[in-house]
Amino acid sequence: MPLRFYNTLTQEKEIFKPIQAGQVGIYLCGPTVYRESHIGHAVGPVVFDALKRYLSFKGFKVRWVVNITDVEDKLIEEAQQQNCRVSELAERVARSYRDALAQLGVHGIDHMPKASEHITEIIAMIERLITNGYAYTSGGDVYFEVSRDDDYGKLSNRRTEDQAGQRELSSADKRSPHDFALWKASKPEEPEEVCYASPWGCGRPGWHIECSAMSMKLLGETFDIHGGGMDLIFPHHENEIAQSESCTGKPFVKYWLHNGLTRFNTKKISKSDPTMQIMLSRMTLSHLLNQYSGELLRYFILSTHYRRPIEFSDEELASRQKGLDSFYRLFERINRSVNNSPYDDHPTLHRPKFEAINEQYHEFVREMLEMRNEYLDALDDDFNTAAAISVLFKEAAAINRLMDRCQVETSTDQEARQLVLGACRSLVEDGRIIGLFLKTPAQLVKLDESLTDRLVEMLIQLRSDAKKDKHFALADRIRDELAALGVVLEDSRDGTRWRKS
RNA sequence: GGCGACGUGCCCGAGUGGACUAAGGGAACGGUUUGCAAAACCGUGAUUCGUCGGUUCGAAUCCGACCGUCGCCUCCA
Incomplete structure (x- = not known):
């Protein structure tokens, strides 16, 4: 059977054929590192790590990029609250994220580029968009002009005319409410470390442009697979397509793969829901990895098809x-x-x-x-x-x-x-x-229990002696009391083994 | 208002036109084994896939309506 993927762009399963025979380029949208990562952030990396292993097994040479977005509004806010540098906060969160991924068996990431280290590429790309007539400046901001892009909306299957909705999307500086920021002028209250010099004055990149710039640098103007959570289809990925294709005049990505979102009590994990914040603290990767092995979490994620939502619960993890x-x-x-x-x-x-x-x-x-x-x-x-x-x-x-x-x-x-x-x-x-x-x-057994080991072995020996003497009541008592302590004995022809229940 | 996802046994979860009299896991029950257990193995368990219609020789699978849950259109993996 040939390998096939469901492509969000075409809404069909398609046979996978890389652009260059034998080679595959994959870009996965990583987190904005302003707050501790939760289990939902691990789904994409686990799925794509497994996918990279599979593609490698099939003989493809795979290059996999996961970005770190470390220049962004919430990050600046959070750093100000914590009274630390933006780069310090970003580095701290990114490090714990990478640690968590390692524990989950995610070893296949080839590049983890940071937005803050690609300002030059981002500025160059924005300049190209302005030159090509797809972007305009307004004050110190630069916006992408959606109406100039004929096939805008092709990924999320939306038409801008239908998006009027109940929300007021307009902004005074934009020509159209659908236009989105490529570059944002610095505000006076923002720290200097996030003010980057540009032809339009001091500022920083908008949210979507970093992915376009970094994927182009590391994977080329057209590459094979772009992934991320379903919630990124619009506007993030739609805007990436718009920017990249308007900039290069070439197709951006061949296959779009989107994973289902993690849910808790049937609700998506949301950063704006206050009650969810409490749940969220229990769903952070560092908290979960204290309780459960990385392999269990990986196994749990992979035992549902990647496009389906995953419902997390302690009960279900125990069952798995x-x-x-x-x-x-x-x-x-x-x-x-x-x-x-x-x-x-x-x-x-x-x-x-x-x-x-x-x-x-x-x-x-x-x-x-x-x-x-x-x-x-x-x-x-x-x-x-x-x-x-x-x-x-x-x-x-x-x-x-x-x-x-x-x-x-x-x-x-x-x-x-x-x-x-x-x-x-x-x-x-x-x-x-x-x-x-x-x-x-x-390697999975923790090293902390050498004394426990010896004690349990001793009790097993005593019980074995009791059994030889037909003192079954005593033997049973030893087993039952160990069971009450969470130690399960298993007799067999070649001796007794034990494990924790 | 627009776009989209989902509803399969007690729980989780594959399957998306014929090999489905619906995979697999957990739980339960019965059996083999065992002094008794545990483990392992074998077996039982949805005549049915949210509801109602339709298309078809044939539908969990396609179409329509309805009910329910959820997501996106504002930040989100």
């Missing part, structure tokens, strides 16, 4: 955690019974030599290969990670099934052991295509 745990139980089972880590570089089952495999296992191998195709097909169909992840569960079940059937824990059948190891290795590899199972379980 249990699902995710079942994979790690399988990996540990393999490690324990085959005495080999599924993370190490073993041959996988992707290209099996059937003649070398005992016939009784042929069906298993075929089943695994079919599921692998099913997995890749799901990703090809508008990057349906939700459907793909469901295949991972089926793969895990098939492996467990074979292990049960062959009693791998106690069997001496080397072939079955190797087969199961290879299959599990394939499963890990499949997950890694979208950035799951990146860390080995040992």
Whole structure:
């Protein structure tokens, strides 16, 4: 199946064909760094990181840019409130954002350009727009003249005539209420660090122009994929198209991909809703990453199709955690019974030599290969990670099934052991295509509990002795009391294991 | 007023004209295994996809109306 994406511009699924064979340029709109990032800011990066991994897996050379907007009204306001420099606030928020992304397994960003470091490019672009007759100056401001752009509204499917609405959009300095600022003159009360010299006097860029200027610099005048949240379709992306295409006379972007917005209690996370502010503090990335692993949050985001809204709740995260745990139980089972880590570089089952495999296992191998195709097909169909992840569960079940059937824990059948190891290795590899199972379980366990470990091991030993003496009441009591403390015991033929509930 | 999204079992969530007598996960229940548990595996669970009509040989999937939820048109990933 060829790779297809739903393109917001055409409102259809289209076969993906990059502008230059074998190469893909992606631009994702990142945050304005004036306040701590919340979970909604992580959706785009996680989805596009997974997408970059997938495109790389398919052999494309991918260049991925995520911008940081660090020159903006709210940022100036917030810095004044906190009585710090704008650059200081921006750097602090941006750093914690990057830290959070790293924990979420987002490692594929090639460039994170800042608006403040591209003022020259922005000014050059505005000058070109003025020269081309698409922009005009008014006082110290520069505006884009929407009426000069014939296909304005093509992304969001809006006509400016229909946008009268109930709101008063006009501004004294604009020729039309739909025109938007490319450059804003500095106001007297604003700090000097955000006053940039320009041909129109001191000022700073408007909101949309930085993305056009930086994407053009890093990805060229026309590039393959532009992404962002659905809420950016209008006006942000619409205006990016208008500016860029009026400036270059070339198409700006081939495929527009928009992710669904995060919701809480069925409402979008909104910065202006005061009650939402309280929820928001619990939804910040740093807060969530204290409670949940980055992988769980990543898995949660990817287990819904990217265009759908995601409803966040502690209950749902707990439910997902249990699902995710079942994979790690399988990996540990393999490690324990085959005495080999599924993370190490073993041959996988992707290209099996059937003649070398005992016939009784042929069906298993075929089943695994079919599921692998099913997995890749799901990703090809508008990057349906939700459907793909469901295949991972089926793969895990098939492996467990074979292990049960062959009693791998106690069997001496080397072939079955190797087969199961290879299959599990394939499963890990499949997950890694979208950035799951990146860390080995040992790396996931925190180092803080060596004493707890020894205490629990001791109790397990005592209980084992009690069992040998048929003191089952005592053995049960140990298990129950541990359970009450949140430690679950699991007996098996080859000993007792434990885990936190 | 304009543009758009969504409504699938107890919960989450795929599927968007025929392989759907609807994937997968969580919860529940029954079974295999186990001294008992846990884990793993097997099985049960929507005759039905917001409601009502229509198109079609055939619809969760297309069209229309209605009900409900939400988003954008002001800052937002």
